Amino acid sequence: xxxxxxxxxxxxxxxxxxxxxxxxxxxxxxxxxxxxxxxxxxxxxxxxxxxxxxxxxxxxxxxxxxxxxxxxxxxxxxxxxxxxxxxxxxxxxxxxxxxxxxxxxxxxxxxxxxxxxxxxxxxxxxxxxxxxxxxxxxxxxxxxxxxxxxxxxxxxxxxxxxxxxxxxxxxxxxxxxxxxxxxxxxxxxxxxxxxxxxxxxxxxxxxxxxxxxxxxxxxxxxxxxxxxxxxx
Numbered sequence: 001x002x003x004x005x006x007x008x009x010x011x012x013x014x015x016x017x018x019x020x021x022x023x024x025x026x027x028x029x030x031x032x033x034x035x036x037x038x039x040x041x042x043x044x045x046x047x048x049x050x051x052x053x054x055x056x057x058x059x060x061x062x063x064x065x066x067x068x069x070x071x072x073x074x075x076x077x078x079x080x081x082x083x084x085x086x087x088x089x090x091x092x093x094x095x096x097x098x099x100x101x102x103x104x105x106x107x108x109x110x111x112x113x114x115x116x117x118x119x120x121x122x123x124x125x126x127x128x129x130x131x132x133x134x135x136x137x138x139x140x141x142x143x144x145x146x147x148x149x150x151x152x153x154x155x156x157x158x159x160x161x162x163x164x165x166x167x168x169x170x171x172x173x174x175x176x177x178x179x180x181x182x183x184x185x186x187x188x189x190x191x192x193x194x195x196x197x198x199x200x201x202x203x204x205x206x207x208x209x210x211x212x213x214x215x216x217x218x219x220x221x222x223x224x225x226x227x228x229x230x231x232x
Contacts (some may be wrong), residue, residue, distance in 0.1 A: 001068070002101045004035040004184040005143035009150045011090060013212035018225055026086040029210040031155055032177070033090020035184055037061055037098075042176025061095060067104065070095040076222055081165050083224055092224070096215050102128065105207045118197050138198045140190065145201050146208070147188045154185040213221050 011034040014020070021027050040046060040060040049056060054068060062071045072095035082088045111117060116124045116131055124130060146152075148167075157178040166174055219225040 001098055002105075003139055004038065005146050005152065006101065006204070007034045007038075007094055007097055008033075008152055008184070009146050010210050010211050010215065011093050012150060012152070013208060014093060014215050014219075017212060017215060018219075020219075021086050022218040028156070030086035032158065032181065033087040033092075033096050035145045035155075035180055036087070036091055036177060036203070037094045037172070038211065039174065039176045039180040040172060042179040043173055044110070044175050045173065049086075056123065061098065062171070070099045072096050072099060072218075079169070080222075082215050083222075085167055088167055089219075092222075093215055093219075096218050097211055099106070100211050100214050101207070104210065109142060116198055119200070120197075134198065138196060139193060140187070140192050140194055142199050142201070142204055143192050145194055145196075146204060149201070149205060150208075152188055153222070154188055155181050157181050174188045188207060 008031065011031065015027065015030065021030050039059045040056055046056045054063075057063065057068075061068075063069055064071055064074060064109070075092060075095055076083070079088055079092075079154060083092065100131045111123065116134065118124060124134060158181070163174050163177060216225065
């Protein structure tokens, strides 16, 4: 699914197109919310858990149907009274991004048999381990390129008091949030070979733009943004 860099890029575009938050601290909380759902990876509750990844992830991503699909409507119904909080808006945007990205971007790189078509025209077979390793490498390279393209900045880690002040959620503890922020910052600063074999930068830039537009329409549908305003 989309990296923290993609989440941050999409969320930044939403912010720029709508000006939904203007206060610097609100923008910071919103930005942290954009990557917060993935902090389940660093939660103490899952550190030694034998549960498969899909089971660990489903709570923070409101995936209640046994699949990876994010039910952001369920999140809205439960936490709609907290969506005046920029952190929660960022969290909501993350869930919409995951759902949209999977449907409109992720599967476009695969052939019907699960193999991967390379930019040079050759095809890599659908062996799971080979496919996973290649796509992980591509995702890291793409994160570096997108961080430059969208001029992303590092996020500050939160103090203990700031973490305690975040809205309480049944689905996720925030004890792993700072580790997730640190990992996000490390992706921004990576120095690696950026030559892509599968993905095209222009496709991802367009995908991020399209995703931000979709999110703005969803935010209007859920009355988080005013419907009558044309933001972009």
